[in-house]
Amino acid sequence: MIGAQVLNYRIDSKIGEGGMGSVYLASHLQMRRKAAIKALHPNLVNNTQIRERFRNEAEAMASLKHPNIIDLYDFLETNQGLFLIMEFIEGKPLDDYVRTVTGPLPEDRAIALFTKALDGFAYAHDRGIIHRDIKPSNLMIGNENQIKILDFGIAKILNDVNKGLTRTGSKMGTVLYMSPEQVKGLSADRCSDIYSLGVTLFQILTGRPPYDEKTSTEYDVYTKIVNSPLPRLRKFNPGVSERMQAIIDKATAKEPQERYQTAIEFKQALQSLVQQTIPTGSTLTTTAPTGGSVNPQRQAPPNKPRTQNRKPAPKKTAPNNNIWLPLSVVVLLGILTYLVLWNPLNIKPLQKIAVFSHAYKKRNATTKQDKKETVKITLRKFYDAAESRNFDNIRPFYRKTITNYFGNKNIDRERDLRSAYKYSWDKVVTEERHKIDWDSMQYSEDEEGNHTAIFDYTYEYQPKKAKKPEDQGKTKSVSRKAEVRMDKEYRVYYVKNIKK
Numbered sequence: 001m002i003g004a005q006v007l008n009y010r011i012d013s014k015i016g017e018g019g020m021g022s023v024y025l026a027s028h029l030q031m032r033r034k035a036a037i038k039a040l041h042p043n044l045v046n047n048t049q050i051r052e053r054f055r056n057e058a059e060a061m062a063s064l065k066h067p068n069i070i071d072l073y074d075f076l077e078t079n080q081g082l083f084l085i086m087e088f089i090e091g092k093p094l095d096d097y098v099r100t101v102t103g104p105l106p107e108d109r110a111i112a113l114f115t116k117a118l119d120g121f122a123y124a125h126d127r128g129i130i131h132r133d134i135k136p137s138n139l140m141i142g143n144e145n146q147i148k149i150l151d152f153g154i155a156k157i158l159n160d161v162n163k164g165l166t167r168t169g170s171k172m173g174t175v176l177y178m179s180p181e182q183v184k185g186l187s188a189d190r191c192s193d194i195y196s197l198g199v200t201l202f203q204i205l206t207g208r209p210p211y212d213e214k215t216s217t218e219y220d221v222y223t224k225i226v227n228s229p230l231p232r233l234r235k236f237n238p239g240v241s242e243r244m245q246a247i248i249d250k251a252t253a254k255e256p257q258e259r260y261q262t263a264i265e266f267k268q269a270l271q272s273l274v275q276q277t278i279p280t281g282s283t284l285t286t287t288a289p290t291g292g293s294v295n296p297q298r299q300a301p302p303n304k305p306r307t308q309n310r311k312p313a314p315k316k317t318a319p320n321n322n323i324w325l326p327l328s329v330v331v332l333l334g335i336l337t338y339l340v341l342w343n344p345l346n347i348k349p350l351q352k353i354a355v356f357s358h359a360y361k362k363r364n365a366t367t368k369q370d371k372k373e374t375v376k377i378t379l380r381k382f383y384d385a386a387e388s389r390n391f392d393n394i395r396p397f398y399r400k401t402i403t404n405y406f407g408n409k410n411i412d413r414e415r416d417l418r419s420a421y422k423y424s425w426d427k428v429v430t431e432e433r434h435k436i437d438w439d440s441m442q443y444s445e446d447e448e449g450n451h452t453a454i455f456d457y458t459y460e461y462q463p464k465k466a467k468k469p470e471d472q473g474k475t476k477s478v479s480r481k482a483e484v485r486m487d488k489e490y491r492v493y494y495v496k497n498i499k500k
Contacts, residue, residue, distance in 0.1 A: 001039065006083050007076055009035055025088065035073060036089075040082040054082050060129055061152050068120030069149045070140070090143050095136035095203065101433070104207035104237050107244055109384055111270045113147060114201055118270075120149045121197065122263035125190045132188045134196035135177040136203055143430060145389060175218055176209045180226045180254050191256035194266060198251025198259075199230070205244065206236035226254070243273050372443040375451050378490045383434055389425050391418045399493040406496060431462040431475070449488035454498070456481050 001024060004011050009026035016023035021040040028035065044050045058075035061084075065071070071087040091097075098104065105113065117139055121131065131138075131152055140148045175183075179195035182188050203209050210230040211221050230252050233240040247269050253259045260266040378397070385393040395413065402411040411417055434457050441455040458479050466472040485494035 005029075006037055007074060007085065009037060009085060011037060026085075034088040036070075036086045038084040038086065042081070045079075045081055051077065051082065058084060063127070064124055064129065064152060066120050066123045068116050068147055069124065069152060087148075089140050089146065089148050091141045091146070093137040094139040094141055094147075094200070097141040098136070098204060098207055101431070105204050106239065106380075106384070107205070107241060108274060108381075109387075110201065110204045111274055112388070113141075114204060115267045115270055116147045117149060118197070118263045118267040120147075121193060122267070124149075124152060125193070125263060130188055130190055131193050131196075132182075133174060134193055134200060135174060136200050139200070175221050176211055176213060178225060179256075181256060183222050183225050189256070190263070191259050191261065194259045194261075194263065195252050195256075197263070197266065198248055201251070202230060202233065202248055205233055205240055208236060229254075241273070247273065368443070368445070371445060371451065372441075374490060375443060375453050375486060376438065376441065378486065379436070379453060379484065382492060383436075387432075391421050394421065397492050399487060399491040402493050402495070404494045404496055428464060429461045430464050433460040434458070435460070451486045451488075451490065452483065453486075454481065454483045 001011050001022070002013065006026065008029050010029060011024045011026045013025045014022055015025045015036070021038055021044070024037045024039065026035045026037045027033070040050075040054070054075075055077065058072065062072045062075070070089065072084060073087065074085040076083040076085070092101065102109075121134075124131070129152060131149070133151060138150045140146075140150055142148060177196045177199045179188065179192040182192055199210060211224060213221070216224075230248065233245050233248060247266075250258070250269070251260055251266060260269065382394075382397045385397060388394075395418075398413045398417065400413055402413060402417065403409065405411045405417065405420075408416075437456040437458075441453055444452045446452070456479065458477055460475055460477040462473065462475050463471075466474065480497050481499070483494070483496050483498050484492060486492050
């Protein structure tokens with residue numbers, strides 16, 4: 001197949017193999033666009049029922065136009081094969097992403113990621129299209145933080161031909177996520193998808209499926225799916241809340257009528273959990289709350305840290321305000337390019353959702369231990385927000401003027417800091433992760449109620465352009481010590497690396 005032409009696409013390489021066929025990376029001959037081409041196995045090609053089902057389902061799949069569903073560009077039926085020509089996404093399947101990049105996700109990050117997938121499933125369900133084969137490997141996490149659903153309608157293509165597929169000949173990886181009714185050989189509906197989504201969320205939170213395919217037989221897994229509830233989440237991740245456990249329990253109820261009846265209901269339950277987590281006064285919206293008023297006219301001109309304060313430019317000379325931006329950006333971006341390797345802010349791609357509020361203060365945090373714990377929680381949320389690669393999520397954590405940002409003095413949050421983050425995301429690194437050694441954290445409070453945290457961390461990153469070709473795409477890491485200061489409202493105003 002390599003080098004062959006399918007419609008206007010040239011097949012470049014083979015990138016996968018599945019139960020239904022092979023997947024190839026292809027290039028459009030006229031447009032600079034990549035595509036993934038799924039070629040069904042030759043033994044399926046001559047089956048008339050498969051061909052009929054293929055035509056019907058391919059048409060339905062092509063009608064799905066949603067940002068969280070892989071786009072089907074075209075399909076082709078020939079004597080030589082059946083081909084699906086689909087959008088190509090660079091990234092990792094969700095199970096690989098959790099296993100190799102993030103580890104088990106904390107609840108807020110899991111919800112931020114998972115609810116986008118639920119949007120895609122809700123869209124398809126509303127159009128009468130059921131997936132039937134939901135599992136983490138069918139959810140792709142793209143380099144720019146997309147989450148995309150793969151293989152809508154693929155399972156149904158084989159449904160009428162091989163009724164026994166759910167009971168015999170299926171891969172264990174698929175069995176682990178089946179609903180009880182699918183295990184029994186009954187028809188699947190949207191509630192069957194809800195069950196499989198609940199098991200998938202289980203894996204996002206724990207880093208593993210509920211059943212061990214290495215020690216369990218297929219029959220054992222069938223029996224547990226039909227008769228036993230999933231293992232408790234805390235068995236594998238003690239940090240999971242009881243409220244999350246209740247949501248998983250409902251999604252994976254044995255009887256379909258006892259589950260969430262729609263993906264939107266499932267999403268609302270998860271969002272409700274987030275709302276209960278954030279103290280009263282915070283706002284849950286599609287972007288992060290501002291966390292306070294900002295008066296740009298009173299902000300210090302950006303990036304004049306080593307000179308005396310200047311008066312703001314009069315309104316009548318508005319063009320002069322624009323002069324400050326390129327000057328400050330040039331200085332900041334140059335410094336950031338150098339300092340990104342020591343950057344304690346992990347800016348790893350995850351989608352935006354406004355669970356990132358600075359308002360994580362403990363009520364009546366009066367003792368030193370309470371305040372230290374509040375700083376720790378705020379720092380964790382601060383880094384989670386930074387990982388979203390969306391400045392609106394990071395913004396509420398910062399004070400209006402940052403007195404020290406890696407040596408830069410009196411940095412303007414709205415202009416300089418925003419530009420610095422954007423430059424880092426666009427030009428410097430593709431993937432980042434931080435690992436904070438919380439045991440190393442030293443906490444202190446000054447007379448004015450400001451808080452200081454000093455801690456060790458490991459910064460892992462993938463540079464957009466490696467110095468050596470053989471290093472391209474490889475993850476690098478550096479160990480550093482950071483000092484972060486917050487005011488009495490727990491807003492960050494000082495970020496600096498210090499010598500160990």
